[in-house]
Amino acid sequence: MLYLSRFSFPGSEREFDFFLQQKRTCHDSYYPFQILSRHHVTDLTFEPVTILYGGNGSGKTTAINVIAETLKLSRDTRFNQSPFFGDYTALCDYELRQPIPAESRIITSDDVFDYMLNLRALNEGIDLRREELFQEFLEDKYSDFKYRTLEDYEQLKRVNMARSKTQSKYVRKRLMDNPREQSNGESAYFYFTSKIQENGLYLLDEPENSLSPQRQQELLSFLEDSVRFFGCQFIIATHSPFLLSMRGARIYDLDAEPVQTRRWTELPAVRAYFDFFQKYADAFDHPDD
16 A cells, blocks of 8 residues: 655755755754755655665654654654754655555654553552562451451452462452563564554654564564555665565665665675675584584
8 A cells, every 4th residue: 555655855955045044043953954965865755665774874764753743643752853843844745645544653663662661660560569469368368357348348359269269369360460471572563563553654763673583574574464465554764684675665775875776685784694694604504513
């Protein structure tokens, strides 16, 4: 599915015209001005899967955030904006193949990290509650409680439960399951699968963070199926070789000047992995040598 077909960022000349109209005041940063134009990123056309590849400072995260803010996509975590962000997005232009569904959103590394922090805080609260329930079990099980009025009904249920169940079953019954049963990688993967719904435009900023190689491959399959069967479009900023291998992806190399499209096997990060494993191929073929 294709919702966003083209997006244009202001080039150096439009940025220069903007600065000429400004009052002569000092600013620490004109971000996001002079980031993408420095790499000659002006017009991007999109496929159902489009990947922005590049190293630190290439502008791929800036591009993702600019597109998301211009299209007013939902996001869970606020990001640092300079006073010029609104001015910059006002200079952007885009074309839609069809209206963007309301479920569309941007998912960043900060979103996933905050989600995992919230799970950790929840786990800590659950652990504290569990200790309280252990003590409550002992008090209820061996109490000389006698039911007298309707106000004692809830305590009566607890006492009967304590006397009829083991400590572990009592605590489990009274306590929700601990989210810690999921690892950080599992939690991060679950975040993506829960946020990405059918028929939406999704911008993903370095989704490989917090994911093991195995989980990255699982995410790859999930994203490919979401495109093929569930009407999703993805624009992804990444340098993960697993995600770069997505079927049918248009890949922009933002490290190239000017920016150009490449096959994933031509990208330096992928070639570095390939050359490394080629160098040690014998160690895989003959592990006992």
